[in-house]
Structures are given as structure tokens and as C-alpha cells.
Amino acid sequence: MTEDELRVLTANEAFYDAFSARDGERMDALWARATAVTCLHPGWSALVGRGPVMESWRAILGSPGSPRLEATGARAFVVGEAAWVLCYEGPRGGPAMLVATNVFVREGGEWKIAHHQAGQVAVPPEPEPPEGSN
Amino acid sequence: MTEDELRVLTANEAFYDAFSARDGERMDALWARATAVTCLHPGWSALVGRGPVMESWRAILGSPGSPRLEATGARAFVVGEAAWVLCYEGPRGGPAMLVATNVFVREGGEWKIAHHQAGQVAVPPEPEPPEGSN
Numbered sequence: 001m002t003e004d005e006l007r008v009l010t011a012n013e014a015f016y017d018a019f020s021a022r023d024g025e026r027m028d029a030l031w032a033r034a035t036a037v038t039c040l041h042p043g044w045s046a047l048v049g050r051g052p053v054m055e056s057w058r059a060i061l062g063s064p065g066s067p068r069l070e071a072t073g074a075r076a077f078v079v080g081e082a083a084w085v086l087c088y089e090g091p092r093g094g095p096a097m098l099v100a101t102n103v104f105v106r107e108g109g110e111w112k113i114a115h116h117q118a119g120q121v122a123v124p125p126e127p128e129p130p131e132g133s134n
Numbered sequence: 135m136t137e138d139e140l141r142v143l144t145a146n147e148a149f150y151d152a153f154s155a156r157d158g159e160r161m162d163a164l165w166a167r168a169t170a171v172t173c174l175h176p177g178w179s180a181l182v183g184r185g186p187v188m189e190s191w192r193a194i195l196g197s198p199g200s201p202r203l204e205a206t207g208a209r210a211f212v213v214g215e216a217a218w219v220l221c222y223e224g225p226r227g228g229p230a231m232l233v234a235t236n237v238f239v240r241e242g243g244e245w246k247i248a249h250h251q252a253g254q255v256a257v258p259p260e261p262e263p264p265e266g267s268n
């Protein structure tokens with residue numbers, strides 16, 4: 001794994017940590033400022049711009065029923081100053097319920113999230129079986 | 135709109151044209167080669183790598199029931215050599231059924247698709263009403 005991939009995965013972890021902590025201030029700090037930000041929450045219309053995206057996070061994180069999610073199976077793909085991460089999302093210790101695309105951009109040397117889409121998983125991920133096993 | 139945004143939107147259109155034409159060869163040519171490619175089809179597990187992603191397109195486009203989709207409300211966001219597009223997907227002339235993230239990367243001067251995620255829309259998009267109307 002490259003250093004950038006590792007940094008992007010660390011930024012991805014920070015996103016789920018802020019989500020699980022229902023910490024709107026930390027969430028706000030993780031999102032890009034120089035780039036347009038966008039968000040596709042499951043069952044919402046497309047959100048474009050920092051205003052609508054941050055308003056959505058305040059609504060979601062302000063709800064006592066918002067899930068405490070963890071990301072599993074995260075993979076990072078870096079192209080210059082941008083990157084995307086695929087990961088599964090699920091309750092801590094529970095099965096993955098959603099699969100997500102998170103786009104990151106490098107701003108002032110730091111990887112910031114610029115886009116998030118999460119959607120239903122029909123087939124939960126399974127660990128790869130060792131070769132030759134049934 | 136910048137020239138790059140326009141080019142990315144044109145590449146996005148080409149993706150939906152190949153999809154609707156069920157043209158596996160055109161679809162293959164639209165995907166990146168120098169970058170890892172990934173795909174999150176609704177209800178599938180995460181696909182990583184050109185082999186699994188192209189296999190999924192052959193299966194989808196080879197099915198006579200595969201939808202003839204068009205993209206509506208597409209918006210492009212360019213960051214250096216990468217970009218992402220948000221758009222709604224639906225049958226030609228029909229209501230949007232899905233909302234998608236498509237990631238593009240510039241390879242040899244051409245924008246190639248590197249990631250696609252589509253997920254359900256709960257609230258179909260509506261045209262913005264003119265100001266002052268009810």
C-alpha cells in the first residue's frame with residue numbers, strides 16, 4: 001500500500017469515527033472546502049454544495065437513532081490529488097448493511113472527503129476462502 | 135462549465151449510451167486501463183479490478199432484460215486528473231429510479247470511467263420551481 005492510500009484510508013476511518021460519535025463539528029472539519037462537496041444518502045435526493053451537505057449531516061448526526069457505523073473491507077484508489085474509497089458499512093461488530101463510495105481530495109496536504117454515496121448490499125461480503133478449499 | 139467538466143459529462147453520456155445499446159465492446163473501451171477500476175452495482179458485492187468489472191458488464195449487457203437507461207441531472211466535479219459525476223438514472227423518458235456516482239480519470243488525454251455506483255432513489259428529483267412560484 002502506498003503512503004497516500006494509507007492516508008486516504010485513515011481519512012476514511014476518521015469519517016466513520018465522526019459519524020459514530022455523532023460529532024457534527026468533527027464531521028464538518030473532515031469535508032473539503034476548496035472543492036464542491038456532494039452527498040447521496042440512501043433514499044435522499046442528490047445533495048450538492050457544502051450548505052446542503054452539512055445540513056444533512058446535522059440532521060443525521062442530531063438524531064439519537066443515527067447508527068454507529070464502522071467501515072470494513074476498505075480499499076483506496078488514488079489518482080493525483082483525488083482518490084476514492086470503497087467500503088462496506090455496518091453497525092460495530094455486526095454484518096455490513098451498506099456499501100459506500102467515498103471520494104477524497106487533497107487540500108493543503110490533507111485528504112478531505114468530497115463525496116459520499118452509500119447504498120444497500122444484497123449480498124453481504126464474505127472473506128475470500130483460501131485457495132483449494134470448498 | 136469548464137471544458138473538462140463538459141468532456142467528463144460527454145464521457146458520462148457515452149457510458150449510458152453503451153449501456154443502453156448493450157454494447158460490451160464500447161463499454162470495455164470506456165473504462166480506464168492504467169488505473170484500477172471498481173464497480174458497485176445495486177445488490178452486488180463490491181467489484182475490484184478490470185476482470186471482475188468487465189465480467190459484470192458482459193453479464194448485465196448480455197441480458198435481454200437489461201434496462202435502456204438515460205442519465206438526467208448530471209453534474210461533474212473535476213479535481214486534476216480525476217473527476218466524479220452525480221446523475222440520476224432511469225428508463226428513457228421515464229422517471230429516475232437510481233442515483234449514481236461515476237468516477238473518471240484522465241488517461242492519455244481522454245476521460246475514462248474508473249468507478250460506478252448506482253443506488254435506489256427514494257425521492258425522485260423534481261425540476262427546481264421558478265422563484266416565487268408555489
